Amino acid sequence: MYTAASPTAAILPGRRSESLVWRRDDWRRLPIRQQPSWPDTAALDAVRNRLATLPPLTSVADVRRLEVSLAKAASGRAFLLQAGDCAEPMDASGAAAVRGKNRLIGAMAEAISDRTGLPTVTVGRIGGQFAKPRSRPTETVDGRELVAFRGEMVNDPRADERLRTPDPSRLLGAYRASKAVLNELYIIAHETAVRRLPDAWPAPFTTGHVDEAGLVRSWDGSLRSILGDYGETRRSPSGGWAHTGLWTSHEALILDYEEPLVRRDPQTGEWFLLSTHMPWIGDRTRRLGEAHVAFHAGIANPVGCKIGPSTTPDEVVGLCEALNPTRKPGRLTLISRMGADAVHDRLPGLVRAVRAAEHPVVWVCDPMHGNTERLPDGRKTRRVARIAAEIRGFFEVLRDVGERPGGLHLEVADGDSAECVGEGGPMSAEEIGDGYRTLCDPRLNEKQSIMIADLTGRLLAR
Numbered sequence: 446m447y448t449a450a451s452p453t454a455a456i457l458p459g460r461r462s463e464s465l466v467w468r469r470d471d472w473r474r475l476p477i478r479q480q481p482s483w484p485d486t487a488a489l490d491a492v493r494n495r496l497a498t499l500p501p502l503t504s505v506a507d508v509r510r511l512e513v514s515l516a517k518a519a520s521g522r523a524f525l526l527q528a529g530d531c532a533e534p535m536d537a538s539g540a541a542a543v544r545g546k547n548r549l550i551g552a553m554a555e556a557i558s559d560r561t562g563l564p565t566v567t568v569g570r571i572g573g574q575f576a577k578p579r580s581r582p583t584e585t586v587d588g589r590e591l592v593a594f595r596g597e598m599v600n601d602p603r604a605d606e607r608l609r610t611p612d613p614s615r616l617l618g619a620y621r622a623s624k625a626v627l628n629e630l631y632i633i634a635h636e637t638a639v640r641r642l643p644d645a646w647p648a649p650f651t652t653g654h655v656d657e658a659g660l661v662r663s664w665d666g667s668l669r670s671i672l673g674d675y676g677e678t679r680r681s682p683s684g685g686w687a688h689t690g691l692w693t694s695h696e697a698l699i700l701d702y703e704e705p706l707v708r709r710d711p712q713t714g715e716w717f718l719l720s721t722h723m724p725w726i727g728d729r730t731r732r733l734g735e736a737h738v739a740f741h742a743g744i745a746n747p748v749g750c751k752i753g754p755s756t757t758p759d760e761v762v763g764l765c766e767a768l769n770p771t772r773k774p775g776r777l778t779l780i781s782r783m784g785a786d787a788v789h790d791r792l793p794g795l796v797r798a799v800r801a802a803e804h805p806v807v808w809v810c811d812p813m814h815g816n817t818e819r820l821p822d823g824r825k826t827r828r829v830a831r832i833a834a835e836i837r838g839f840f841e842v843l844r845d846v847g848e849r850p851g852g853l854h855l856e857v858a859d860g861d862s863a864e865c866v867g868e869g870g871p872m873s874a875e876e877i878g879d880g881y882r883t884l885c886d887p888r889l890n891e892k893q894s895i896m897i898a899d900l901t902g903r904l905l906a907r
């Protein structure tokens with residue numbers, strides 16, 4: 446589909462030439478938002494060149510497998526759970542942190558599958574979620590105006606003028622931190638698969654009759670069946686559902702980092718972004734004819750796109766045309782983040798327009814980003830009741846229009862953090878105390894996350 450020779454008329458408006466082909470650096474000629482002002486462009490070029498020589502972080506085969514799972518979510522045969530940090534901390538790329546996130550998202554996915562009887566596809570905001578769009582380029586801290594924190598790929602969150610200066614060497618730090626996370630996820634996947642092997646041991650072991658060829662065949666079959674459904678919950682022999690492992694995703698925001706990690710599939714000539722499995726476009730950078738949409742249009746990964754309350758029906762259909770012109774199921778996930786109040790008003794027109802244009806998308810609800818409030822001290826919070834209300838509203842809208850709710854997108858933290866207000870956490874601003882640990886937006890803690898997963902499972906099962 447996205448071979449180097451494919452026309453990209455939909456990508457670059459006003460340049461509808463048949464001979465045009467997508468190139469990794471096409472985005473450079475287009476308007477772009479939310480990029481840091483790097484103080485040293487020679488250092489940035491050196492980092493980009495270095496990134497281009499480093500091994501990819503994911504594989505084409507895995508990225509394709511995720512797209513198959515997402516195609517199931519698009520047609521109602523699976524449900525997508527995408528969750529993790531708002532801004533991933535680089536120093537938390539250690540084994541314990543990765544295992545904690547994997548365990549929590551896995552438990553949420555199992556809770557959803559137990560209610561629905563369907564596999565849940567699990568994708569972390571993990572292994573690369575190091576860059577943040579900001580509403581203002583600077584922020585006031587204790588009376589001082591500082592460059593805004595843009596994620597650890599760009600600058601340091603501490604309130605220090607020198608540390609807030611964007612530093613291109615951090616792009617290499619992001620690569621290394623991502624690699625450490627992915628490595629740990631692969632180890633977890635391997636351990637999980639090996640634990641499942643005895644269930645699938647071939648008959649010759651148990652009957653005592655050894656048929657070597659048969660043994661190899663069935664062993665091969667067992668391994669294939671175990672590794673083949675990675676990233677989806679699967680029914681366990683005891684009847685419940687078991688998580689098998691996380692795919693990775695992040696907002697592909699800093700294109701100087703992403704572009705060098707676009708690699709060609711030698712078998713098909715397609716371009717894949719191998720910094721992650723599933724990149725997404727944020728609500729602030731989703732404009733047609735601008736850099737982020739043009740960049741994502743040319744890569745063959747499954748991609749997500751956030752859509753907020755200002756999105757129009759024409760814009761959303763334009764995004765579908767630009768990002769998925771061949772209408773491939775699984776390729777495009779639209780992540781609605783309207784807010785509990787706006788969802789009934791804004792979402793129906795968008796879903797109807799996409800349906801009328803016959804675009805197969807995974808419709809996902811992000812009930813976090815439209816429901817952010819300020820605490821009296823200026824920090825951000827979200828109310829669990831508002832989050833639940835947006836999920837209910839999303840389900841009502843999708844079903845009214847005759848479409849399927851395809852997934853849920855959340856910011857979560859394992860453990861007992863106190864960032865979102867409501868059941869399972871602090872009941873008021875005063876109770877937040879020192880449990881506020883996020884680097885950016887407030888996350889549901891473990892209890893709140895499981896409650897929201899359970900609510901979603903119940904709504905889906907209806």
Ligand code: PEP
Pocket residue numbers: 531578726727728729751752782814886
């Ligand atoms: C986010 O996912 O952290 C984010 C910034 O979202 P949005 O683009 O929807 O505002």
Ligand code: MN
Pocket residue numbers: 531532814856885886
């Ligand atoms: Mn966020």
